[in-house]
Each structure stands twice: as C-alpha cells, then as structure tokens.
Amino acid sequence: MQTFVTEAVDWPESAPELRATVRALVAEHGERDPVRRANCWTKADPDFSRRLGEAGLLGMTWPKEYGGHERSQLERYVVIEELLAAGAPVGAHWIADRQSGPLLLRLGNDELKERWVPGMARGEVFACIGLSEPNSGSDLASVRTSARRDGDEWIINGQKVWTTGAHWSHFMIALIRSEAGSERQQGLSQFVIPMDAPGVSVKPIIDLTGAHEFNEVFFEDVRLPASTLLGEEGQGWRQATAELSLERSGPERYLSSMVLFLELVRHAEKHADPATWDLVGRLASDAWTLRLMSASVAAKLARGEDPALEATMVKDLGNAYEQAIPELVQGAIEMDLSGDEVLASVTAYLLQVAPSFSLRGGTREILKGIIARGLGLR
Amino acid sequence: MSDTRRMLAEMADPLFAELGPAATDSDWSRLDELGLPLLLVSEAGDGFGGDHVDALTVFRLAGYHALGLPLVDRIVASREEEGTEAHFHLGAFARAAQIAGALDAALAMSVAYVNERQQFGRPLGKFQVVQQELATFACEAAAANCAAMGVAEALDRGDAAFEIAAAKLRANRAASEGARIAHQVHGAIGFTQEYPLHDLTGRLRHWRSEFGGDAYWSKALGDSVIARGADAFWPDLTARAD
Known part of the structure; x- marks a missing residue:
C-alpha cells in the first residue's frame, strides 16, 4: 500500500522571476498590520486585487481571449504560495480566481464567459459560492433553494448561508434544486446569479472576532x-463536487498561520530558549513537508490527473498544522494575549479563528471519512 | 518512474517479501546477485550506479517488508565513510525511507485487519472512530513518504542538510503516531509474538532514534532556521527547489 505517491515537482523556469514580482508588489502594496496578514485569504482589499490584475497575476491560466494570461498551473501555484506566505490581502478576488473563473470557463456559455471572466482577470469583479443552507452544511445534498422554470426564465426562491464575501461580490454560483420533488444529489443545477438582481438580499453574519x-x-x-444556468441542467451535484475536490490541496490549506511562525522565529532570534528552538524546528519540518505534498498534488492536477485522495490528505494535515501553530506558540512562550506586542496579538487573533481551519472547505470529520473510503474502509 | 527504477522495484519487492524479517546471513548471496549492496556505488567503481531516488525505492521496500538483513546500512556504508557527518546524514535519509515503507506496510495490515475482524456484529472498519484513526494514520504515512522523497531529490541536487533534518524529524513523528494507531486498531492480537505487526512497529521504534531522534533534528533545524532569520525562511525554502 502506498497512499500518496510523490513525484519530483518540476518547478517552472519562470518561478524565481514570478516570486520576485510578487514579493515586490506585496512589499509596496500589501497589508501593513501583522494581525491582518494572518489568515490572509479572508482579508478583502479590492485595491490590492486590482493591482494584481494589472500585474497579470489573476486569471493566470485562463485564455487570453477572456483576459487571462495562458500561464501554466504551476506558475499560478508559485504566485499563490508567494501571496499567502507574505500574508497578502487576497480575499476579495480569492474565490473568483480560484474557483468561479475556472468553472465558468469550463462549463459556461459564451454569454456568461464574456460577461464575467474578463472583469475577474482584471481584479475588478468578485464572486461568491452558494452551497450551504440553513439545513445543509456538510450534508450538501440536502439543498432546498429552488429554481422553477417559467418560459425562458428561471425563478429562484430560498436561502444560502455562510456565504463568504457575498457583500463584496458581483455574482454567485449557486447550487440549486431545479427539479421539483427531486431528492438528494438528483435534480440539482448550478446558476450564475448577479448579486444586484431584483429579489437578492444579503444580511451580514458577524463572526466571533467581530469581523x-x-x-x-x-x-x-x-x-x-x-442562459444563467451553468453547465447541464440536473448535473449540479457532479459539477459542484468535482470543483470542491480540486480545491482541497492548495497552499492556503497550510499557510494560514505562516505569519505567526515567522513571528516565532523573530522572537527566537532575540531570546535564547531551547524549547523555542525545538518548536521552530518542528514547525519548519512540517512546513517543508506540507509544501512538498501540496505542490506534488498541484503537479498531478497540472498533468490532468485526479489525485482526489492525496488532495484530501493535504487538507487534513495542512489544517491540523495551521491550527496547531497558535496553540503551540501560546504553550511555549509567556505572553499577554491582550497586550500589543506583535507576537501576542497575532497569536491572540489566530487562537480565535483557528477552529475554523478544520471546518471551512470540508470539515475534518468529512475529510477523514473520504480518506477512510479511499483506504477501502466503510 | 524511470525504467531502471521500475526494474529495481520489480526485482527488490518480491525478493524482500520472500526473505522478510526471517532473512539470515545465507541470504546475502541473493541480494549480491542483484547488485543491491552496491546500489549507490558508481558504475565506474563496479557498482549499480543508482541515484538517491533509486536508493529511496530500495530503502522503502526494505522497510515495507521488514527485511531481516542490514542491507540498507551496507548501502549507506558503501557510499559514505562511517563516523563522518555525510554518513550520518545519508543514514538519516535511509531511516526516513525505511520508516515510510514500514508505515505503509503497517497501514495495509491494519486496514486488512479491521475489514476482517468482526465485533458487535460488524467489521471493526465500519466504526467511524476506527475509520478516523486509520485516516490519521494514512496521512502520517503519506507525510513520511513525501518527506523521504523530498530528501532523495535534494540529495540528487546537492546540499540536503535542511531537507534531511526536516524529513527525519517528520518521519520520526509519523513513526510514533503510526505505530500507536496500528497497535490500537489491532487490539490484543497485535501484541503477540505470532502476529507480524511487531516486525514493523519494533523497527519503527528503533529507527525513530537511530541517526538522530526528534530532539536532535528539531534542535539542528531550529538552530539553522533561527540563524538565518525570519525574513530568510520562505525565500530560502523556495530557492532550494526552484
């Protein structure tokens, strides 16, 4: 049994140059506040997104016809890991660039692609995903929001919840029950819904950090x-879940607390303490391993393979890692969490948000179930 | 995988499986026939001329089958002089690879066992808590395998001091967690002389300490990262493979 076959990642020749470009851009226009650099892919800064668009760093793999840059998947991976390692505020365009753009390009009709994709590549059009509902969290197939056909139109009724960025997004790709009386995975379709369409309303949910x-x-x-129906009518389940499994293993699954790790190293530079040295070593070892694993999956995806099991393992391990960092730092170093020292304030913030790391994008329990099935259990 | 490497795996896998933990000194001739002890010796020196990814393949299989002869140590000693730092580093790589193999074997054994063993009227593998433990195990085994591969590639590129420290530490932690779960899901039968789990977990226990335990490598790695400073960590990490 070998559950995770690694192969050498052939990093693109352009990687050093791309890294230099991203580092310079982040140094000039990135987030200054170290607390906001933590968990940075939830931090929206539309101005930063627009600058990335201008620099050709959004929609990197998309066709030029739609404003993309026809770069390779691994070149995009290099840019993403650089942005995340530096704590850049990538939240505004995150979903558009990672999911909605590729999904529209793969399944959208010309009208949908022309309307939405070029703006996303410019970093001016943002997207959200409509999956969860009040009674549909991990059990995604229990979607109840409905679409009813009326002549040339669809009429949508229902509610989505936990929709990240709905308030800054221009459109949502939603999973909706388009066949009345259908059950579970059957009768679902995906729709592209402009957020300014009459009848759409957004109500904020404030999280426990006040954000x-x-x-x-x-x-x-x-x-x-x-024309707003995406892909095939009735194939929404297959379309939506295929997309999920491809987005499990990106660098965002292990880098959310990288800023704190670097603060820990900074602290250790000034304070000679063997326990801190050990912790730095252990966390560096994990970071190196996770990067290999995540990049290895990216290389397989770039070759058109479907390493779904490996991707799930990367997410589970990566989430555990980024979740453990604030706990371990708090345990290793005496600090005043209410104080304004950088190390303490980043730790305090991450301790608050870290529980979400093993919830978002598939809970730990769901992931472990998928891995167990992959092992031949169940 | 290259053709040479596939051939190497196809030769070593069945032979190691056959010899297993019970291999004796009289079996060396079978390993010699295949040129395995000279795997890392150059062709000019009448060796096999393998690279470090070839070595990973053999080390991992030796671990997987809990090979009872110190073939791996002989390969390491044929390449680097004992007592040198280079020997210690190559040995750490070898142990990481053996740990990766033994973890995969213990995982396979555990999965087969829980699918077969019935309790409360169903296989153990139907219980969610058992499934989740084995999923954790699989992730640890995966991490050890990836870490070992990362070192092999780094050794073929040149300086691999950082990767060796990172990988042996990661593999050590995986060895501990994997062995714990393998024994837990096996229950009492895994605690017997008769059942082959201890051939793997006993080796995992030793390999974790050999060529540097957790504290050794975490200190070495921590020191080197702190000496370079926080701002160098990420640029260094990426530059090593670009």
Missing part, C-alpha cells in the same frame, strides 16, 4: 434568464 466575512443570502422570486 464581517460571511453572510446570509436570500432569494425572493429572483427571475433569471435561461
């Missing part, structure tokens, strides 16, 4: 033209 990242989104008799 506004996610929302409730309500649909009341929202009328959409037939």
Whole structure:
C-alpha cells in the first residue's frame, strides 16, 4: 500500500522571476498590520486585487481571449504560495480566481464567459459560492433553494448561508434544486446569479472576532434568464463536487498561520530558549513537508490527473498544522494575549479563528471519512 | 518512474517479501546477485550506479517488508565513510525511507485487519472512530513518504542538510503516531509474538532514534532556521527547489 505517491515537482523556469514580482508588489502594496496578514485569504482589499490584475497575476491560466494570461498551473501555484506566505490581502478576488473563473470557463456559455471572466482577470469583479443552507452544511445534498422554470426564465426562491464575501461580490454560483420533488444529489443545477438582481438580499453574519466575512443570502422570486444556468441542467451535484475536490490541496490549506511562525522565529532570534528552538524546528519540518505534498498534488492536477485522495490528505494535515501553530506558540512562550506586542496579538487573533481551519472547505470529520473510503474502509 | 527504477522495484519487492524479517546471513548471496549492496556505488567503481531516488525505492521496500538483513546500512556504508557527518546524514535519509515503507506496510495490515475482524456484529472498519484513526494514520504515512522523497531529490541536487533534518524529524513523528494507531486498531492480537505487526512497529521504534531522534533534528533545524532569520525562511525554502 502506498497512499500518496510523490513525484519530483518540476518547478517552472519562470518561478524565481514570478516570486520576485510578487514579493515586490506585496512589499509596496500589501497589508501593513501583522494581525491582518494572518489568515490572509479572508482579508478583502479590492485595491490590492486590482493591482494584481494589472500585474497579470489573476486569471493566470485562463485564455487570453477572456483576459487571462495562458500561464501554466504551476506558475499560478508559485504566485499563490508567494501571496499567502507574505500574508497578502487576497480575499476579495480569492474565490473568483480560484474557483468561479475556472468553472465558468469550463462549463459556461459564451454569454456568461464574456460577461464575467474578463472583469475577474482584471481584479475588478468578485464572486461568491452558494452551497450551504440553513439545513445543509456538510450534508450538501440536502439543498432546498429552488429554481422553477417559467418560459425562458428561471425563478429562484430560498436561502444560502455562510456565504463568504457575498457583500463584496458581483455574482454567485449557486447550487440549486431545479427539479421539483427531486431528492438528494438528483435534480440539482448550478446558476450564475448577479448579486444586484431584483429579489437578492444579503444580511451580514458577524463572526466571533467581530469581523464581517460571511453572510446570509436570500432569494425572493429572483427571475433569471435561461442562459444563467451553468453547465447541464440536473448535473449540479457532479459539477459542484468535482470543483470542491480540486480545491482541497492548495497552499492556503497550510499557510494560514505562516505569519505567526515567522513571528516565532523573530522572537527566537532575540531570546535564547531551547524549547523555542525545538518548536521552530518542528514547525519548519512540517512546513517543508506540507509544501512538498501540496505542490506534488498541484503537479498531478497540472498533468490532468485526479489525485482526489492525496488532495484530501493535504487538507487534513495542512489544517491540523495551521491550527496547531497558535496553540503551540501560546504553550511555549509567556505572553499577554491582550497586550500589543506583535507576537501576542497575532497569536491572540489566530487562537480565535483557528477552529475554523478544520471546518471551512470540508470539515475534518468529512475529510477523514473520504480518506477512510479511499483506504477501502466503510 | 524511470525504467531502471521500475526494474529495481520489480526485482527488490518480491525478493524482500520472500526473505522478510526471517532473512539470515545465507541470504546475502541473493541480494549480491542483484547488485543491491552496491546500489549507490558508481558504475565506474563496479557498482549499480543508482541515484538517491533509486536508493529511496530500495530503502522503502526494505522497510515495507521488514527485511531481516542490514542491507540498507551496507548501502549507506558503501557510499559514505562511517563516523563522518555525510554518513550520518545519508543514514538519516535511509531511516526516513525505511520508516515510510514500514508505515505503509503497517497501514495495509491494519486496514486488512479491521475489514476482517468482526465485533458487535460488524467489521471493526465500519466504526467511524476506527475509520478516523486509520485516516490519521494514512496521512502520517503519506507525510513520511513525501518527506523521504523530498530528501532523495535534494540529495540528487546537492546540499540536503535542511531537507534531511526536516524529513527525519517528520518521519520520526509519523513513526510514533503510526505505530500507536496500528497497535490500537489491532487490539490484543497485535501484541503477540505470532502476529507480524511487531516486525514493523519494533523497527519503527528503533529507527525513530537511530541517526538522530526528534530532539536532535528539531534542535539542528531550529538552530539553522533561527540563524538565518525570519525574513530568510520562505525565500530560502523556495530557492532550494526552484
């Protein structure tokens, strides 16, 4: 049995140059506040997104016809890991660049692609994903929001919840029950819903840190033209879950607390303490291993393979790692969490948000279930 | 995988499986026939001329099958002089690779066991808590395998001091967690002389300490990272493979 076959990652020749470009851009326009550099892919800064678009660093793999740059998947990977390692505020365009753009390009009709994709590549058009509902979290197939056909239009009614960035997004790709009376994975379709369509309303959900990242989104008799149906009618489950498994193993799955690790190293530079040396060594070892694993999956994806099991393992291990960092740092170093020292304030913030790392994008329990099935259990 | 490497794996796998933990000195001739002890000796020196990824393949399989002869140590000693730092580093790489193999074997054994063993009217593998433990195990085994591969590639590139420290430390931690879970899901039968789990977990226990335990490598790695400073960590990490 070998559950994770690694192969050499052939880093693109352009990697050093791309890294230098990203580092310079982040140094000039990135986030100054170290606390906001932590968990940075939830921090929206539309101005920063637009600058990335101008620099050709969004929609990197997309066709030039739609404003993309036709670079390789691994070149995009290099840019993403650089942005995340530096704590850049990539939240505004994150979903558009990672999921919505590729999904529209793969399954969208010309009208949808022309309307939305070039703006996403410029870093001016942002997207959100409508999956969870009040009664549909990990059990995604229990979606109840409905789409009813009326002539050339669809009429949408229902509610989504935990929708990250709905309040700054221009459109949502939503999983909706398009066949009345259908059950579970059957009868679902994906729709591209403009957030300014009449009948769409967004209500904030404030998280335990006081931040506004996610929302409730309500649909009341929202009328959409037939052309907003994405891909095939009734194939929404397959389309939506295929997309999820491809997005499990990116560098965002282990780098959310990298800023704190670097603060720990900075602290250790000034304070000679064997326990801290050990912790730095252990966390560096994990970071190196996780980067190999994540990049190895990226290389397989770039070759058109479907390493779904490996991707799930990367997410589970990576989430555990980024979640453990604030706990371990707190345990190793005496600090005043309410104080304004950088190490303490970043630790305090990450301790608060770290529980979400093993919830978002598939809970630890769901991931472990997928891995167990991959091992031949169940 | 290159053709040479596939051939190497296809030769070593069945032979190691056959010899297993019970191999004796009289079996050396079988390993010699294949040229395995000279795996890392150059062709000019009448060796096999393998690279470090070839070595990983053989070390990992030796671990997987709990080979009872010190072939791995002989390969390491044929390449680097004992007592040198280079020997210690190559040995750490070898142990990481053996740990990776033994973890995969113990995982396979554990999965087969829980699918077969019935309790409360169903296989143990149907219980979610058992599934989740084995999923954790699989992730640890995966991490050890990836770490070992990362070192092999780094050794073929040149300086691999950072990677060796990182990988042996990661593999050590995986060895401990994997052995714990393997024994837990096996229950009492895994605690017997008769059942082959101890051939793997006993070796894992030793390999974790040999050529540098957790504290040794975490200090070495921590010192080197701190000496370079926080701002150098990420640029250094990426530059090593670019």
